[in-house]
Amino acid sequence: MQWRVRQAGVADADLLSLVANATFLDTYAPSLDGADLLAHCLKNNRADAFAVWLADPAIVVTVAEIEPGHAPLGYAVLTRPNFPIALEPTDIELRRIYSLRQAHGTGVGPALMARAIEDAARLGAERLLLGVWEQNARARTFYERHGFRVIGTREFQVGTEVHIDPIYALDLSAMPSPLA
Template identity: 45%
Template sequence: MAEFTLRRCVSGDEPMLSLVGGASFLEAFADVLDGPDILAHFHKNHSVQAYSKYLAPAENRIYVAEVAPGAAPVGYIVCTAPDFPIETTAEDYELRRIYLLHRFQGCGIGKALMDQAIASGRELGYKRLLLGVYGKNYGAIRFYEKAGFTQIGERFFTVGATTHHDAVMARSL
């Protein structure tokens, strides 16, 4: 297992989040999405400005996983108010992103990030944690099921000019 720490992100971490977000998105979907779609998605969703908006609300929680030596960032979570085309309540919280570079998967960092998302939701008094996942990302779906999530709905997610099917999953907190 890689030696790592989790740290809550603060203002100034936006460039690091942008780098890790873009790298992990490219790594996960380079063989699924067209290059122009990946670039459009990056500029819209992984810009420094996008992460500034995530860091602003007090109820949002962003944690980064850093590996030794040197505390290099390899993954992160973003938890925020839910944004889904399904009925949600004030007791719902969304794990908007859980990204981890591929070479660090399977060594406990992903589980630690998930545990932190669950703890953050509980700490804030939420009762249910939601997430969306690309419907053909079977490895991620298995990881979420192992963490207690079940599918409760679906949505369509546009990346660049292409629309994809996502599963909406939830677990009790």
């Protein structure tokens, strides 16, 4: 499978809504209640929510897509952090990073992560934060392999379910410069 990673633009809101819903369901359908999954997707993965993100110059949205044809495989979103921990002015949050199951093992996930790290550094961030479902062992292993470490927890609601998720951080100031 050939694919590419690119920065999303305002015209990609519908595509991002589609891949956001597909990847969320693909990831959590075996583990969470169907009504809670549906409520979460309807609230958080609407095209208009992506349109707001895409219009904000402080937010970076990246999409991975098949070539040729450009069907979406995954995406990532960098935003201002929203965590119940002490935040620094140079923090940025990797709010979302997902890929469809058929993209696992193809390099799409590492490419989305590499791009998120590059974009965070380009925006002047010194620390990249993310939250992950405590029971998502695959994702947690992926983040730890990329150098992220747990620094706290947060409550995360999916429908009516409230989960206590770890918050991870990656120190970008300790990473080698991509220009070196």
